[in-house]
Amino acid sequence: MDEKARANENASRDSMATVAEKAPVTAQRKVRADLETKLPKPYLPRALAAPDTDNVNGTWSHKHENMSVLQQHVAFFDQDNDGIIYPWDTYKALHIEDLSIFNVYSTAAVFWLSSAYNRSNMSSGLRAIGFNAIASFFMAILIHGAMSYVTLPTWIPSPFLPIYVVNIHKAKHGSDSTTYDTEGRYIPANLENIFSKYARTVADKLTLKELWHMTEANRNAFDFVGWCLSKFEWGVLYVLAKDSEGFLSKEAVRRCFDGSLFEYCAKMQKGAAAAGKMG
Template sequence: MASISPSNNMQQEESKKFVPSNEFVLQKHVAFFDRNGDGVIYPWETFRGFRAIGSGIALSTFGAIFINLGLSGKTRPGKTFPHLLFPIEIKNIQRAKHGSDSGVYDDEGRFVPSKFEELFAKHAHTYPDAMNGKEVRELLRANRTGTFLNGWVGAMAEWLVLYHVAKDKRGLLTKDTVRAVYDGSLFERLEKEHSSSKKKDSSA
């Protein structure tokens, strides 16, 4: 009987990892929360992702419940009944686009540079490359379309949570920060910063 070496096992595991698309950037936006890399995000992974970037237990719990309950069914086309564990399938994440969004992702989940630039051209009044809390709320009002449940709540939650976790010391959400959230790199950066901060606190 042929034996399977540890290196072969590792290669097989790596081949099973879900790799988010470079073209459909919306996949990269959410892939951070797929903590085991299998292409499916469960509520406990969403919770762990929020905790990893420094969010408190209350916000992390709310995020896990709100996001997975809201997006799971939309990313599982053809499934008649909801899955009791409310998984989000990253390959179908573009199906979870909702009303009142900024339009920076198109219907296929691709990044639209002109729409991104438009956000700041229209709403960054105090500084050309950053928005304060008032300007973020203005953006939300300007993009409001559809019904309350079909978009308003999702858009408000996304932007207000983003402002809460990513604003700088001046209370500004910078252009570079917002750009980084669209491709998911902001979450990785916040995780590293939070991890470094915890190490400093433990060694103090």
């Protein structure tokens, strides 16, 4: 091999390198280089589905209704399907369906507000959290107070604190995993890289400690609100969906992104309630 060919080979190898020797963090937080062999165009943002290497077409039987993946994430809370989520819609979803939404402030607040939260084991290891009426009311007001204004179609605030599903992408905050892009599309590669970077114990699952490390690594400079929101969202998801061994699975995270996790939990809660009445 002549010198020019060797130089071209080295340049080609370097152009695809994912680790830089003088940046140890690039070796500590590895990204996957094999995604294209398992998932078509993994770096292409998906508007309608949330696929991963195990579910190349997204969640089976989940209907996207031509909404973006981020819109699907919140659509469960649009109880009357009018495209607007009011505080009472969120309250019903929190209290009646025994679910919790992830876009509020701190994990500590969840435990303080819950006073007593119910955990019901499900066939896949997912859990649903049931908040009492006072907690649900407080959280609904907090959520809408934080998110409503940026989604409004006008500059004039609304006293009813509605969240417009069509504009939910405007409520995206910093210091997140960037699995959603700024238009609400879903980027499969970023989901996969969450686990390649931070899952040290089990390849496709996160411990609470690993989850904490991820949120620390994702922090943007001076983004104090984003830091808090990110830790809260992932903390509540961990409580909601961890398995009996304390792991948060990639499947649970993926289904949270497209909202099918909420639908699943609601069905399980209804089934458990029906069985209880029959019993």
